[in-house]
Amino acid sequence: MTEEMHVDYCIVGGGIAGVILASKLAASGKKIVVVEHGTRFSEADRAAMLSRGQETLNDYADYNDDVDASATTPHSSASADDEVIEWSNQRLFGVGGTALHFEGIMARPVEDDLRVRTLYGYGRDWPLTYDELEPWLLRAEREIGVAGGTDNPYASARSDSFPMPAHEFSYFDREIMGPAMQALGIVGHSCPRAIASVPYRGRSQCLACRACKFCPSGARYSPDRVHVPTLDDLPNVSILDNVSLRRLETGPRGDRIIAAQAIRSEDETPLVVMADRFVLAMGGVETPRMLMLSADGDTHQAGLGNMGGQLGRWFNDHLNPYVTFDVGRHVGSRLGFETMISDHFRATGDRRETPSFIIFTAPAMDWFPIGIEATSWTTQNDVLSLADLRQSLPQFATLATMTEVEGHGVLELDDSVRDSFGSPVAKVTMRLTDWDRRAPAKLGELAPQLAEAMGAANVSEVSAASYPGFHPSGATAMAYSPDDGVCDPDLQVFGLDNLYLVSNSVFPHMGANPPTLTIAALALRLATHLEGESAL
């Protein structure tokens, strides 16, 4: 039997975007439902994952260990010359979404990131300026609880300070990497983190215990520990876990959504949610996929919001090339997260020539899989035995980068592969341009110079270009017109009065910064657009 539900707002996706939006809209007293495909994770589940990670001597136990991600998005990718570069799939289905296992780097965009077409001739401009976004970034930092400092000389202007002071630099950052960067004229500065450096709104300060994915103390922000409990206490909000949206239904005139057709995964009971407004907050892959799956036989034959043929185009993600240094002396151990990053190459380079990138460094200790499956490890062009590895690792450090990519990826439906409900999965094809490849090449020039400056014995080759799949974005971009994107600057889908999107899929372009602070800022801005100042 089909269940029916009538609400004011139907939000699909219980990740950071969906739960922040719900918690702000809830102040209106209106009835809200959050539809979430995945399950709830308990503190007991978290403790079990933590001990599983400890038993295997590595930190690879994860919330989605039992989920086959390729069943929902096959790895399908190619570079410009059709060499296959795998796009991985690290998103997490569950109440709290991918931020359950994120690293919590809360970097802001820089002003130029939002105007790359005008300033440098590639990518797409945002229909928002940095000044328009900045107040929302500040609110998002407070909402999430971000620790950060004022020592970043490359940052764009901020209207107020971080809600918490920055974490102190680790031994390695303070004594080895910081001075080496300084010798090359690069400022290494604190890394804004969604990890409390002092007690914050009921959260413990960081206790430096190095299990950040599961964070026993609760210092690291996780949606299920901060926003979900508040929502669970509100009489006007329901979070429906294990309920999967299958399609949105358009009305007879094609200008509104009239229902969300969903299924309870335990017993396959159909559930129809009728709402005044619908918001998709399903992440960078599932948001565009749902607009495609909801194509109707009439006004929206090519998918919702796709009158300009923009849906699924410009899919983007970061590249993360890295190098490993054998520093030749003990580098200390990792705090659990990198304390120093540098935005130097976001601010000083000529972006027409080379993509911008962030660099961050850490002792390699506890970073690589030295678990029971690992019997050898390739680095420094040699294969080390596990015994050698245990001996050498305390003096190894990594320098990783997060590089901007122009965004020539395409996301489409793959009719040859179906999910467990029978719907085509999303297929992602990335294409690397020569310009995209210049950032890893730049790292190849920089690494030996840094090695020399820190007196390192050796430095590895730059790792092969790969997409770790942390930041899928761009496939439902915001724009002034449907010829350039899928939703307008207020995140309303073109041609549909009551359908909104909030995800990094709405980013017209992604600079080198990780996206989540900006996603949260857009969620807060959307709540205010929908409900006015009362949502603040």
Ligand SMILES: Cc1cc2nc3c(=O)[nH]c(=O)nc-3n(C[C@H](O)[C@H](O)[C@H](O)COP(=O)(O)OP(=O)(O)OC[C@H]3O[C@@H](n4cnc5c(N)ncnc54)[C@H](O)[C@@H]3O)c2cc1C
């Ligand atoms: C390992 C890792 C580390 C990261 N570290 C950082 C970092 O340091 N800094 C940073 O800024 N970002 C980081 N990220 C990225 C960050 O986690 C994401 O940008 C962010 O969590 C996205 O939030 P979201 O709410 O937009 O989407 P998601 O968290 O993906 O939430 C979408 C939700 O929608 C649900 N959903 C999907 N389909 C359906 C359906 N059909 N019906 C109902 N519900 C559905 C999903 O189950 C999911 O819960 C990291 C990501 C990974 C994987």
Ligand code: SF4
């Ligand atoms: S080091 Fe990581 S796990 Fe430990 S308290 Fe800090 S954030 Fe949490």
